[in-house]
Amino acid sequence: MASLSENPSPSAAALLREVAPAKLDRPVLVENDRSFSWITNKICGIIEERTPLWWWVAFCVSGFVASFCLIGLTYLVATGTGVWGLNNPANWGWAIVNFVFWIGIGHAGTLISAILCLLRQKWRTSINRAAEAMTIFAVVCAGIFPLFHVGRVWFAWWLFPIPNSNAIWPNFKSALLWDVFAVSTYGTVSALFWYVGLIPDLATVRDRAKTKLRQVCYGIFALGWRGSNRHWRNYEMAYLLLAGLSTPLVLSVHTIVSFDFAVSLIPGWHTTIFPPYFVAGAIFSGFGMVLTLMLPLRAIYRLEDLITQYHIDCMCKICLATGSMVGYAYAMEFFIAWYGANPFESFAFVNRAFGPFAWAYWIMIACNVICPQFFWFKACRRNLVLVFILSILINVGMWFERFVIAVTSLSRDFMPTSWGYYSPTVVDIFTYVGTFGVFAVLFLLFLRFLPLMAMAEIKAVTPRADPHHHGH
């Protein structure tokens, strides 16, 4: 100590050199040192070029599939909810499964927009626009199921606390009502977030417009954006505030969705692990869906410089983390069922794994717990075909997770006399497949008419935007 204080410089410098953190180069977020104008031309080019043939083919196919949904719902409204495979005791079937599935998918968008924004994860800028669009369209698809499950869909406004001549309010003690608030807040905030982020890019598209109609249409939605310092300051503040507002939503929405199950007394549902486990599962499925959408887009539009291997690595690692959390939750459910020494609870879980729906349970385990483990390996993350297949399997698994939860517990309730088996009907299947068509139609329209990446934000994270990037 004494020698150090008397003659600090040589030994201290040596010590500092020794403990100095290694210089690790951050991976660049835009490769090949692309310029600002290249980015603008690339992204705007997608919506300015002639509509490609593949787009029309995809659009027609999606529109056709979406019509399944319309037909299924029309038949349901004309006939009654009995056309779905719901029975007693399985009063909830595919309707809630599909609702939770679609809502869960939306979560990646909110996580990317809100939490990654607050945590200054700059890699979000390449994927946030498309992921937010995905969120909004997923919420649209999710909303269809509870809306039509009410049967008399023209009374769906009774779900909202609107004064009426019946002098009654919705049941504020019911988790299903909390769902209404959670999902409608979520949809509103997500749409707002998406739109605010779009404003500078819409102005770019407006300024590049070749026709008057295009200029006016984009101009209306660009809200007179001129890119002045004052505009940017307000924009940044609005974006930050929205990020702060939607951060709790990432956690709250799926927590409340899990309450649909967890606040009931059905064995297998009545567990406190549900909220965190559902949130992890939702982010897991959401990132699965982002990968499923972004990998083909990256290939079709040659976006390799903007969605780099680093971006894919990040998404794969989030899938790995959340998928492992979900796997941990599955294990913990069994542990608690045993440790809690409640025979009904133990039965519910043994029945899940080895009962009549064991096939669904093991599909779930294979897809959700085993699939993401491939993402430990760099070679797997670099094999984009494998990543694409795994991302689809993740969502297959997450759909089966909701199916296992909803159906196994209900079909084996407290009274063995009422036990039964649940199968969906053709109408169930048609409606569900149709929602993929609805989603695809909306997403294709998004690709065609809106810039699919946040150009303005990407420019801010390019190596060129950082004048000190050579270590000065």
Next chain:
Amino acid sequence: MSKTFPKWTNTLPLQIVIFLILFLGSVTVGITYYFTPEYTRVGYRPPQPVAFDHSLHAGQLGIDCRYCHSNVEFAGHANIPTAETCMNCHNQIKGDSPLLALVRSSYHDGTPIPWVRVHQAPDYVYFNHAVHVARGVSCYECHGPVNEMEVVWHDKSHSMAWCLDCHRHPEDYLRDPALVYDLDWRPASKEAQREAGLRFVEQWNVNPPLSCSGCHR
């Protein structure tokens, strides 16, 4: 930038917002006023096949409600009298009045008089007259001053909110069961009504159902 939109569009967003506020406001007010039973039902006053005048029979002559609606104390449904009930008197009085032609023919061949229904509870609502009149809910509370009506009209809204007003606060409406059929009786004051009403609620253990299945069975 200024090329895209002419100058007058600067105030357009404000105009749209003001229009939307006014439009949505008037839609809300319109629905609240014109699309609720308060408007759609109250005042319904269809002409009847026989010009039976309640203000003459129940008002001037003082015939008790139960003389004609004889089941009201004993059954869920308060019956409309048959022509036989009318003829109890009208075979003596105004026996050949042309106004009573339909009553006489109904009496002779048994074809019911096609009265036009004024008050109709929906099929999904269970309502029992006997229970209500036995606990001091006067005819007046639901049907209004029938003893003053030349032609019966729908006097109260009969909306669910209106049912619940009484089910939630029966003390504001209950009266001495002896006065149920006295359509001219009014409480001395709001306070007197409430004081007596609370006593009735306690003495008779009046416990109106508020659960869904109380009425939607």
